[in-house]
Amino acid sequence: MQLTLWTYEGPPHVGAMRIATSMEGVHYVLHAPQGDTYADLLFTMIERRDRRPPVTYTTFQARDLGGSTAELVTRAAAEAVDRFKPRALLVGESCTAELLQDQAGTLVQGMNLPIPVVPLELPSYSKKENWGAAETLYQLVRRLLAHRIPAPGTPRPARDPQRRPSANLLGPTVLGFRCRDDVVEITRLLGELGIDVNAVVPLNATPEDIARLPDADFNIDLYPEISGITAAWLQRTFGMPCAKTVPMGLSATREFVAEVAALAGVDAAPVLGRERPGAAGFDSSKSRLAWYARSVDSTYLTGKRVFIFGDATHAVAAARIAAEEMGFTVVGLGTYSRELARPVRDAARLHGVEPLITDDYLEVEKAIADAAPELVLGTQMERHIAKRLGIACAVISTPMHVQDVPARYSPVFGFEGANVLFDAWVHPLVMGLEEHLLQMFRDDFEFHDDAPPSHLGAATEARVTGSEAAPAAVAPVAATHESVAMEPASGSVAAIVEAPAAAEQAAATDATVPWAAEAERELRKIPFFVRGKARRNTERFAHERGVKTITVETLYDAKAHFGR
Amino acid sequence: MTDLSALPPGSGLRGATIPVLRERGQREVFCGLTGIVWLHRKMQDAFFLVVGSRTCAHLIQSAAGVMIFSEPRFGTAILGDRDLAGIADANDELDRLCVQLLERRPDIGTLFLVGSCPSEVIKLDLAKAAERLSAQLLPRVRVVSYSGSGIETTFTQGEDSALGALVPLMPRSEARQLLVVGCIADVVEDQFRRVFDQLGIGPVSFFPARRAGDLPSVGPNTDLLLAQPFVGNTARALEALGARVLEAPYPFGAEGTTEWFAAAARAWGVDNVQFQDVTRPLEDRARKAVSRHVARLSGKSLFLMPDSQLEIPIARFLNRELGMRLIEVGTPHLDRRLMAAELPLLPDDVALSEGQDVERQLDRLRGAAPDLVLCGLGLANPLEAEGFATKWSIELVFSPVHGYEQAGDLAELFARPLDRRERLRV
Numbered sequence: 010m011q012l013t014l015w016t017y018e019g020p021p022h023v024g025a026m027r028i029a030t031s032m033e034g035v036h037y038v039l040h041a042p043q044g045d046t047y048a049d050l051l052f053t054m055i056e057r058r059d060r061r062p063p064v065t066y067t068t069f070q071a072r073d074l075g076g077s078t079a080e081l082v083t084r085a086a087a088e089a090v091d092r093f094k095p096r097a098l099l100v101g102e103s104c105t106a107e108l109l110q111d112q113a114g115t116l117v118q119g120m121n122l123p124i125p126v127v128p129l130e131l132p133s134y135s136k137k138e139n140w141g142a143a144e145t146l147y148q149l150v151r152r153l154l155a156h157r158i159p160a161p162g163t164p165r166p167a168r169d170p171q172r173r174p175s176a177n178l179l180g181p182t183v184l185g186f187r188c189r190d191d192v193v194e195i196t197r198l199l200g201e202l203g204i205d206v207n208a209v210v211p212l213n214a215t216p217e218d219i220a221r222l223p224d225a226d227f228n229i230d231l232y233p234e235i236s237g238i239t240a241a242w243l244q245r246t247f248g249m250p251c252a253k254t255v256p257m258g259l260s261a262t263r264e265f266v267a268e269v270a271a272l273a274g275v276d277a278a279p280v281l282g283r284e285r286p287g288a289a290g291f292d293s294s295k296s297r298l299a300w301y302a303r304s305v306d307s308t309y310l311t312g313k314r315v316f317i318f319g320d321a322t323h324a325v326a327a328a329r330i331a332a333e334e335m336g337f338t339v340v341g342l343g344t345y346s347r348e349l350a351r352p353v354r355d356a357a358r359l360h361g362v363e364p365l366i367t368d369d370y371l372e373v374e375k376a377i378a379d380a381a382p383e384l385v386l387g388t389q390m391e392r393h394i395a396k397r398l399g400i401a402c403a404v405i406s407t408p409m410h411v412q413d414v415p416a417r418y419s420p421v422f423g424f425e426g427a428n429v430l431f432d433a434w435v436h437p438l439v440m441g442l443e444e445h446l447l448q449m450f451r452d453d454f455e456f457h458d459d460a461p462p463s464h465l466g467a468a469t470e471a472r473v474t475g476s477e478a479a480p481a482a483v484a485p486v487a488a489t490h491e492s493v494a495m496e497p498a499s500g501s502v503a504a505i506v507e508a509p510a511a512a513e514q515a516a517a518t519d520a521t522v523p524w525a526a527e528a529e530r531e532l533r534k535i536p537f538f539v540r541g542k543a544r545r546n547t548e549r550f551a552h553e554r555g556v557k558t559i560t561v562e563t564l565y566d567a568k569a570h571f572g573r
Numbered sequence: 574m575t576d577l578s579a580l581p582p583g584s585g586l587r588g589a590t591i592p593v594l595r596e597r598g599q600r601e602v603f604c605g606l607t608g609i610v611w612l613h614r615k616m617q618d619a620f621f622l623v624v625g626s627r628t629c630a631h632l633i634q635s636a637a638g639v640m641i642f643s644e645p646r647f648g649t650a651i652l653g654d655r656d657l658a659g660i661a662d663a664n665d666e667l668d669r670l671c672v673q674l675l676e677r678r679p680d681i682g683t684l685f686l687v688g689s690c691p692s693e694v695i696k697l698d699l700a701k702a703a704e705r706l707s708a709q710l711l712p713r714v715r716v717v718s719y720s721g722s723g724i725e726t727t728f729t730q731g732e733d734s735a736l737g738a739l740v741p742l743m744p745r746s747e748a749r750q751l752l753v754v755g756c757i758a759d760v761v762e763d764q765f766r767r768v769f770d771q772l773g774i775g776p777v778s779f780f781p782a783r784r785a786g787d788l789p790s791v792g793p794n795t796d797l798l799l800a801q802p803f804v805g806n807t808a809r810a811l812e813a814l815g816a817r818v819l820e821a822p823y824p825f826g827a828e829g830t831t832e833w834f835a836a837a838a839r840a841w842g843v844d845n846v847q848f849q850d851v852t853r854p855l856e857d858r859a860r861k862a863v864s865r866h867v868a869r870l871s872g873k874s875l876f877l878m879p880d881s882q883l884e885i886p887i888a889r890f891l892n893r894e895l896g897m898r899l900i901e902v903g904t905p906h907l908d909r910r911l912m913a914a915e916l917p918l919l920p921d922d923v924a925l926s927e928g929q930d931v932e933r934q935l936d937r938l939r940g941a942a943p944d945l946v947l948c949g950l951g952l953a954n955p956l957e958a959e960g961f962a963t964k965w966s967i968e969l970v971f972s973p974v975h976g977y978e979q980a981g982d983l984a985e986l987f988a989r990p991l992d993r994r995e996r997l998r999v
Contacts, residue, residue: 010666011651012674019631042690044604044723047632049951059958061951068600071693071724085599092932104626105690105724108657133626135654 015370015390017345017408021131021141022103023048028145029099030062031182031211035149036095037064038086040078040106040113055411056183065089067113069106079111086117090124097125097153097216099145104133125216127152137368139234139320140348142182146211147239153219158246165248168226174273175205176252177225179240180232181212186323186407188212188232190420195231195256198423201280202266204273210236223247227272231255231422234320234346257326259284259298259334259427284424298427302334310435316341316382318365318373318391319406321349323421325356327386327405330430332360341365341380343373345388370394381542384438389413401437405430522551524559531561546571575831575852577838577845591916591925593907598930601951602880602905604723605731606687607636611970612735612781613646615756618682619785621647622674623721624667624699625689636967646681648674652691663695667702668709675714682713683785685735688720715786717742727905729803729881729970732756736781736807739788745814746790751777751837752816754808755801758973759783765800765824765976768834771851774841780807791816796840798833800824800975802915803882805908822914825883826890826980827859832914855977862981863894866988871896873991876943878952879903879929880966887947887969887983889918895984899923900941903934945990962990 018024022039029037030052039045046066052058065088067081082100090098100117102109114128127148131141168174178195181188189212196206207225208218222228222243227250230240240251250272256265263281270277284296301307315337317327321344331337343365344353350366357364365376374394377385385395385402389410395402404413405421420426524532535543550567551559606629609621623629630649650670655661667686675681684706686699699718706716719738721731736754751774753765762779769777778789793815797808802823812818821836822829831852838848875897877884884904891897899920907927909916919925926934931952938946939959946956946963953963964987968974974983 010656010661010663010670011653012648012670013627013630013651014645014648015634016627016630016649018627020627022628023631042604042723043600043602043727044606044632044690045628046599046601046951047603047607047635049601050949051635053952053954054950057954059955061955066599068598069724071722074694074724088932104628105694108691108694132654133628134652134657137627 013369017368017370017388017390018138019048019051020104020133021136021138021144022101022129022133023051024138024141024143025099025101025129025131025145026052026062026064027138027142027182027184028149028211029064030058030184032214032216034096034215034217035063035099036089036093036097037062037099037101038067038082038089038113038117039064039101039103040067040069040082040085040109040111041103042105043068043070045103045105052183055409056414057411058183063093063095065093067106069109074109078106078109079113079116082111082113082116083120086120086122090122095124097127097149098122099127099129099149101129101131101145102133107133125152139346142235143238146180146235147242150210150219150222150239151242153216154222154246157220157223173203173205174275175207175225176269176273177207177222177228178209178231179228180230180234180236181209182232182235183212184407184409185212185232185235186320186405186409186413187419187421187426190418191231191422191426193418194420194423194425195229198256198262198266198280199269202270202273202277203275204269210239223249225249227251227269229269233322234349237349255322255326256422257323257426258330258430259296259424261326261329262296262423262427295424296427298334298431301431302336307336307435310438311336313337313384313438314340314380314382315384315386316377316380316391317405318343318345318377318385318387320344321346321353323406325352327430328356328360330427331386331434334427335431335434337384340382341376343367343376374398384434386434403433403437522548522556522559525561528559528561528564531564575835575848577835577843577848591919591923594924594926596926596928596930596933598928599932600727600905600929601878601931601949602929603636603728603949604632604690605721605726605728605734606633606689606723607728608721608731608735609633609647609687610636611756612732615759615783616683616781616785617646617783618680619646619685620674620678620681620683621685621687622671623647623649623687623689624692624697625649625652625687626691627651629689629691646678652695657695663697664702664705667697668706671706671710671716675710682715684710684714684716685738686716686718687731687735688718688722690722690724693720693722693724715742727882729801729883730806730906732801733804733806736804737810739781739785740791740807740810740814743788743814744790746792747794748776748790748792749794749796750790751775751796751798751841752789752791752811753777753779753798753800754811755799755804756781757800757975761973761975761979764978768851768855769837772834772838772841772843772848774837774843796837798837799911801883802886802908802911805911808911820914822889822918823883823886824975825886825983826894827856827863827977828894829886829890830859830975830977830980831856836914859977859980860894863984865981866984867895869988869991870945870984872898873944874898874900874941875987876900876938876941876946877902878934878938878946878948878966879905879926880947880949881970882906882908883966883969884947885912885915885919885925888923889915890980890983891987892920893918894980895987897945897987900943901926901934901937903927903929905929945987947987962994964990 026048029035049062052062065085067085069078069081100114102113118126129145181192192209208222228240228243229252230236243249244251252268252272254265254268256262266280267277315331317324324344328339328342332339339360342357342362345368354364370390377394385391385400386405388406389408392402392404419429421430547564547567551563556563613621656663686703688699703716703718717738719734780789791811791814795816797811797816797818808818819836819840822832824830824833877888882904884902888899888902892899901924903926946961947966948963949966953965956963973979
């Protein structure tokens with residue numbers, strides 16, 4: 010039994026719904042009690058889908074238990090097939106139905122329906138949404154390709170040289186992060202390389218699209234959480250090679266181009282030559298990120314402390330972009346995807362931080378508070394955490410909110426995706442010159458310490474309530490503001506903040522050293538989100554040295570000490 | 574204007590005999606766990622711990638829509654394989670979690686253990702667990718249990734179960750008093766209290782109170798006025814303790830609110846002139862606020878999908894005060910006794926339906942082509958995409974819509990989708 014306040018992922022049958030809802034011509038019969046239809050609104054509200062998910066719920070009630078629940082399954086399946094005329098049927102159970110052991114899948118298989126039936130076994134009490142989506146896609150692909158499986162050892166036929174090379178895009182789904190636009194972006198990129206897209210699965214795919222997956226020359230495992238096991242099976246069974254680079258960020262996109270070009274046997278040079286890192290971006294290049302990051306205006310981004318949490322794919326990619334393409338400092342990296350924890354651990358090691366592998370929202374909140382970042386890149390959950398802590402935030406991963414499904418074209422993959430990410434991550438921060446003005450005129454009634462960035466909409470609201478009592482409203486500025494008193498060089502605050510945690514705890518039990526009034530005033534010049542930590546570290550420093558009263562001098566001594 | 578000496582409107586009409594289409598099939602409704610979303614806001618010293626699955630946790634956070642509370646006063650004890658396989662003793666695990674939870678939240682005085690579909694199916698005895706934990710945690714924390722499971726409760730029935738669980742704990746009283754039953758917004762509660770004061774009716778208590786620990790008393794001289802049309806089991810439990818239900822329409826709209834107060838006024842022997850003096854200005858103001866929306870809604874047809882059990886009173890209001898034509902009034906569960914004062918107020922030709930087969934109901938809806946549909950969030954955008962104007966039913970439980978001062982707001986909720994359609998040129 011696990012205590013959960015908010016959950017990053019739904020149950021596995023919601024993952025199966027994502028596959029069914031992504032596709033045309035597929036229907037899902039779900040053995041479930043009343044109430045499980047709540048999942049429909051994830052699709053119709055968060056993603057504003059204009060159709061109900063293609064799901065028929067058996068809706069059993071207490072009075073059906075021990076009697077006719079199994080009968081409800083066959084009736085629901087018969088009615089669904091009759092009404093919706095699907096060309097493939099998924100049959101599964103939600104958490105409660107799993108306990109009834111009605112064997113819904115077997116029951117429907119026994120009905121001899123004229124369409125392929127895919128029974129799903131998705132253990133609700135040990136697995137979660139992304140796993141359920143991956144398993145459903147895998148079972149569906151296996152079933153629909155059963156008739157095409159070659160004998161073991163059959164060599165893969167060579168591509169007809171008259172035909173352009175082609176690839177399948179695997180993994181994009183509804184309720185996936187920016188999948189709709191990523192598919193467009195990657196399709197365009199492949200087109201520039203002379204590679205056709207044979208099928209996109211499952212987003213907008215039909216059962217017939219799945220049946221012709223082996224016609225492509227190779228697969229692109231775009232969202233490993235969803236399509237990893239399917240891509241691996243296609244490789245094993247049909248000998249289809251697979252591109253594994255996730256094209257998120259400029260460097261990763263360049264590597265992706267090189268990888269798919271090699272798999273397709275085409276020349277990557279024309280595309281890569283045009284998309285030059287560091288180029289001024291005024292020629293034909295689509296990638297502006299590299300030039301924007303190098304422009305002097307971006308100097309203020311240097312060393313901004315960023316905390317990253319999300320699904321493994323987006324979190325790992327975001328960490329690399331943050332460090333290598335934005336010039337941030339990664340101070341935290343984690344994921345709720347236990348299935349893909351390993352790459353996150355590897356990436357965390359690379360960035361010199363402790364990996365945070367958890368689906369406990371409170372643990373994430375604590376880690377963020379402890380790391381005292383200036384920017385959080387996370388999910389909808391971290392947006393709430395960041396808002397509460399008064400830290401700037403951009404969403405990079407599911408779970409998401411209706412706001413994260415923008416009307417405009419907004420991919421995060423490919424060259425355009427890198428541009429989108431630059432904007433999305435910089436926007437919540439205070440801009441460089443404004444930051445300087447805030448520091449120089451900190452007591453100005455408009456440019457005061459807690460004034461929000463002038464380019465953000467919350468400005469007027471924050472002015473009205475602008476006091477320490479409303480940290481959420483004044484969040485954006487405080488989060489990015491560096492104390493002039495602690496000297497303007499970056500990392501100045503971090504100096505006091507980054508004391509070893511164990512020693513800090515030991516000190517916490519000791520009697521607190523009193524502060525001189527002047528030192529208290531000086532302390533208040535430190536942004537409030539790290540002030541507590543600076544206070545504790547200074548007190549520990551004072552205590553260890555037997556200082557009786559903390560003065561301004563003690564504060565700066567502590568800063569120098571912890572600054573290393 | 575309501576005359577206390579006259580019979581209430583609808584008396585002697587055929588409400589009890591209106592035919593009902595009963596349907597059984599796929600239901601597009603929430604389960605009773607959803608009630609936690611508003612109950613935990615109302616009772617500020619209560620924590621709701623669902624004992625269930627990841628689905629339950631996901632449902633509540635999805636129904637809540639936005640997660641505005643960093644650490645809400647509800648959570649889910651998620652059952653895992655170990656609990657089901659009996660490797661871990663579910664009772665020990667539950668005790669451990671509750672203690673852990675209460676250590677973090679010293680502000681909690683009442684802990685609700687909320688049963689779910691999985692906990693019901695595996696027959697986890699939460700009543701016994703509540704007893705055991707209460708013995709351990711009283712007097713600081715009182716632990717009670719109820720079921721919000723989808724196999725037993727639909728949407729608002731969860732509130733009925735939660736309140737029902739508190740009834741046995743209510744202190745007994747012989748005093749003559751009025752008890753208003755059903756969770757209403759604080760602002761509405763204050764308005765109602767002022768009206769009761771002016772009518773000279775009192776003492777008046779509200780159930781649930783703003784603090785779960787402040788349980789009102791009940792006894793043979795307690796009159797019950799139901800503020801929500803879905804608290805039938807709670808009302809029956811209170812009746813078993815001697816209380817008496819005052820039959821009335823529900824306080825939606827100007828008419829409904831006056832009739833609701835009139836039921837109390839009759840029982841308490843309030844003078845007719847005094848009643849008129851108090852209610853007439855309030856009713857006039859409410860009618861004026863409602864009248865602003867008549868032009869937009871009058872003559873328009875309405876189809877109500879079953880969801881919150883508020884459908885019948887809301888349909889009555891929209892029909893009688895705004896002139897809307899009712900095509901079908903669906904309700905997940907028809908409690909004829911609770912609707913005794915409402916059904917006679919519906920037009921003779923209304924089609925009532927109970928339960929749901931959502932596909933068949935949508936067929937009927939498409940056939941009838943209503944001007945406006947009241948439905949849940951799962952159906953709203955798909956119906957809009959088919960060209961129907963929709964009103965989300967969940968707003969009826971998430972926003973203050975009861976009483977005189979909210980009658981105009983309630984009308985506006987239904988006028989807004991039509992207003993929007995008139996504005997948009999895209």
